[in-house]
Amino acid sequence: MAKKSKATIADVARLAGVSTATAGRVLGRYGYTREETREQVLHAARKLGYRTNALARGLITGKTRTIGVVAGDIQNPFYASILRGISDVVESRDFGLLIVNSDENLDKEIRAVNLLMEKQVDGLIVSPCDTRNSRHLRDLQAAGLPLVLLDRSVAGLEVDRVAIDNIAASERAVSALISAGHRRIGLVGEMMEYQEGGLDAFLQRGLAGEVLSTDTLYPSWQRLLGYLRAHRQAGLEIDASLVRRVGAYSAGAAQAVARELLDRSDRPSAVFATDGTMSEGVMGAISAADLSVPREVSLVCFDDLEWMSFLSPGISTMAQPRLSMGETAATMLLERIEGRQEPARAVMMRADFIQRGSIARIS
Amino acid sequence: MAKKSKATIADVARLAGVSTATAGRVLGRYGYTREETREQVLHAARKLGYRTNALARGLITGKTRTIGVVAGDIQNPFYASILRGISDVVESRDFGLLIVNSDENLDKEIRAVNLLMEKQVDGLIVSPCDTRNSRHLRDLQAAGLPLVLLDRSVAGLEVDRVAIDNIAASERAVSALISAGHRRIGLVGEMMEYQEGGLDAFLQRGLAGEVLSTDTLYPSWQRLLGYLRAHRQAGLEIDASLVRRVGAYSAGAAQAVARELLDRSDRPSAVFATDGTMSEGVMGAISAADLSVPREVSLVCFDDLEWMSFLSPGISTMAQPRLSMGETAATMLLERIEGRQEPARAVMMRADFIQRGSIARIS
DNA sequence: CTGAAAGCGCTTACAG
DNA sequence: CTGAAAGCGCTTACAG
CATH class of the missing domain: 3.40.50.2300 (Response regulator)
Structure with missing residues (x-):
């Protein structure tokens, strides 16, 4: 099995005695193929240890199945939980998750957004550190990249967001x-x-x-x-x-x-x-x-x-509800990525007061 | 500035009146170009809101400047801090960071590694959840992908790792x-x-x-x-x-x-x-x-x-030293990615006992 | 210093 | 159902 240096679709096609188009169809799970050829291709692929190159696929399809998140600080429990929530829904859909910290600093946030755009993420979740300065976020919108705002909103930017009241x-x-x-x-x-x-x-x-x-x-x-x-x-x-x-x-x-x-x-x-x-x-x-x-x-x-x-x-x-805030943001983003068209929504989630023993009664 | 639908190198080249090769050289910062043409290209790029497509570049160069991490649970403070450490060195080198949780489950870990490989990460940091079952990690090695093990090691797998004693x-x-x-x-x-x-x-x-x-x-x-x-x-x-x-x-x-x-x-x-x-x-x-x-x-x-x-x-x-464990792992990984050849190292970091007040003296 | 051409590894029409 | 060809957006030799 698993050979060294990566096998490509062309290699698999050659070994299976079919065209790259056909091999691509079975390996990429698109289009129709006869059961028999399908198995030949699969067999060859296994023999060569074939593994899809998501870069090539992404270049063609314009979709990377990867989303980007820019959080203030992944070490902070607030963001850590939100990220876990995001990660859970993203993983269940076989998407990848690119994470970068902004440290609540506008320059870092801008660089982060740029990095993520260059890597061609399909959408972004950001917790913007500046509610006024938002050219980089507007650019996303202009580029047609889905964006969900977390925890904070930005003046005049009409995009999906999730937060609490x-x-x-x-x-x-x-x-x-x-x-x-x-x-x-x-x-x-x-x-x-x-x-x-x-x-x-x-x-x-x-x-x-x-x-x-x-x-x-x-x-x-x-x-x-x-x-x-x-x-x-x-x-x-x-x-x-x-x-x-x-x-x-x-x-x-x-x-x-x-x-x-x-x-x-x-x-x-x-x-x-x-x-x-x-x-x-x-x-x-x-x-x-x-x-x-x-x-x-x-x-x-x-x-x-x-x-x-x-x-x-x-x-x-x-x-x-940090976990659900993350889950909700990710779900909304994936819906947009799948093409859902509807006005921007602001989902306000419910926060619960947990009464324990730290409040004294004063008479 | 910033136009809609993405501008490509070809667009920039056309506007600047040069070949795509030349435009690529200045935009990609490789090879030589006359100062004058350089500026024309840069000007055109700015005008079109050009942004590198890292997918295309990665496909050609075989490098994505992205590393993958599979952690047990990013919400756990142990991993959250380690990830922060990794993230800090990775960001300082303009790399991207793809993170996935394993929940200490072998199947999830295997799927995670596969996902990351398909996305063509340049290297991986993993906190393996099984010290014996490691085909997926050996495959990485076979594929020549740098790997650093964190916190845990794997029987018979000679790769870089960082942990404490x-x-x-x-x-x-x-x-x-x-x-x-x-x-x-x-x-x-x-x-x-x-x-x-x-x-x-x-x-x-x-x-x-x-x-x-x-x-x-x-x-x-x-x-x-x-x-x-x-x-x-x-x-x-x-x-x-x-x-x-x-x-x-x-x-x-x-x-x-x-x-x-x-x-x-x-x-x-x-x-x-x-x-x-x-x-x-x-x-x-x-x-x-x-x-x-x-x-x-x-x-x-x-x-x-x-x-x-x-x-x-x-x-x-x-x-x-969670933060430094992450930093160290990332630094080691980047060194390997840059081609450093040397026997696998096991870096054992120092843990410090912090004496506070929770120990009673018993006579 | 610059350009024409090939190619990375896939997917996408278009024929058949 | 399958194949030949083109093409995604870059970089890489190779000439000039």
């Missing part, structure tokens, strides 16, 4: 704290994306109910909006000094910021962390400060990470 | 418990791979010092060997009933097994978990049983996961 999810999470009696709730958020006038101006506008175009906001900014909304619903004022922007997807940076919050003499009675990485940082700060949850601080996180259920008491958190 | 690392971790006075140490290990006669026979042989061919053993079996060796070094007997085989890479299954261990009236004073997933399971069981670490049970884990430093006290663990 961040504002509502966050409002729900913060409300859990408020209804337990908390009045001073710290927020530690990544909020990397630039906002006109920075955090202060944003808060201003948010409190005045002015913030428009909320759905092209970055998730963490949206979650801040949810925080504001929960307070407004409850008729509570906000202490702007409790809202802290980390400005980076880094647990270390989040820990430093959280530490400041916890070291204050007028420490908040609870902290809300707006994503998994922030949650790690906040938890690290709480541990380092040797504070007891929920006796000394209450905590609500975002994204359900393994450790949140180990700790006792467990950590209450807003769980995004 | 599992026996030594595990011995070190267990010794930390022994020297703190522990005499009854439970072990929760995955040990999925089949061993002649099962766990009991393996223990028998291990205790008799009989186990040979240790380096084609699965990591968790090797780590069990380290556990035995630590006991032997200390002149301690082993209670075989404290050694528990989970038989699956599943935190849930590990938790059930750990629970049994912890529910015994003659509960071990400490537990050693042989990998990250087992660690999650054991920690889950400890939490569920509401036991206090290290007062009621001491714990030593394998792999340094985020939560191990959040808990207070922190969890002592043997940390594998």
Whole structure:
């Protein structure tokens, strides 16, 4: 069997005594062939250890059966789970999966998209790191390449996307704290994306109910909006000094910021962390400060990470359906690849609040 | 700029008034061209929004600048970090990365390797799920495709690989418990791979010092060997009933097994978990049983996961250099792809024991 | 330094 | 049902 140096369709055809067209038909499973010739070809192919060259096929058909994903960081559990979801549906359809990290950096994202286009992927899933700067994504559209946006959206780009309703999810999470009696709730958020006038101006506008175009906001900014909304619903004022922007997807940076919050003499009675990485940082700060949850601080996180259920008491958190988000994105993309024509859809998935023991009742 | 339907080298050549060979030379950055023609070509290319078709190039050159990785589960932090390491070096060299999960299942692994071969990757990194059954990996070798094995090795397959010294690392971790006075140490290990006669026979042989061919053993079996060796070094007997085989890479299954261990009236004073997933399971069981670490049970884990430093006290663990393992594997692979000829190397990386607060002193 | 021609390994009409 | 021929979009000798 399995010979050295690759056998081509021509080799197989020669050995089987048929034309390359015929050999191609049986090996590529297209067109009709007599059962008998089919077997001759298959036999020859096996003897030569023939293996399809997907490059040649792709060049001809214009389809590679490979999709590309650009994620922020495959090491981050958020993306790791999403990628697993994508991978599951993609593998079940015999597609390949080309993955590249953007590190939430626009230049890297652009290079990633270029690389993937050169490799002729049939479609792309991207978690765009910039909601405004999107020439590279528009180019994809122009080139007719299917694209699904994950987690974030891009201003004025009408393509399929999957995400959760961040504002509502966050409002729900913060409300859990408020209804337990908390009045001073710290927020530690990544909020990397630039906002006109920075955090202060944003808060201003948010409190005045002015913030428009909320759905092209970055998730963490949206979650801040949810925080504001929960307070407004409850008729509570906000202490702007409790809202802290980390400005980076880094647990270390989040820990430093959280530490400041916890070291204050007028420490908040609870902290809300707006994503998994922030949650790690906040938890690290709480541990380092040797504070007891929920006796000394209450905590609500975002994204359900393994450790949140180990700790006792467990950590209450807003769980995004990461696996299904990935599966859904991949399914939508494959439908487009198969030619489905219909207006762009925005699938908003449901996030569930998992109530564990990290919220103290305050009277 | 950026036009619809893709422009080819021929289009660019026509617009620039040169031959396709010349256009190809500048666009593909090979061969010489006059500065002036170079600019004409570049200008035309920009105007047409030309983008290389890597498929065509790969078909000709026999190189795709893409490598394939088959990992157990990209969602598992162990693999996620390794993949990040691989990805970093691969991206820095402008290679693409095709990733597929094996779920530690031989059939899936074989299909994965086939898929990657058809897509004409330049080389493969695989974490083989079966140390004995390896026809598909030998085929790679026969086809002259560079291969680097990760974490595990395969009997009789002489190829590059990177791993840690599992026996030594595990011995070190267990010794930390022994020297703190522990005499009854439970072990929760995955040990999925089949061993002649099962766990009991393996223990028998291990205790008799009989186990040979240790380096084609699965990591968790090797780590069990380290556990035995630590006991032997200390002149301690082993209670075989404290050694528990989970038989699956599943935190849930590990938790059930750990629970049994912890529910015994003659509960071990400490537990050693042989990998990250087992660690999650054991920690889950400890939490569920509401036991206090290290007062009621001491714990030593394998792999340094985020939560191990959040808990207070922190969890002592043997940390594998996952990121560098990935980087090293990718670097070795790229060297082979570039034609480096030399005997297969086995790079053994150093694992560090991180001492935190989960080990109680017993007098 | 540049061009004409061949070819990588497939698939796709088009005949028969 | 099968074959001869063309062609996908590049790169590679080979001339000039």
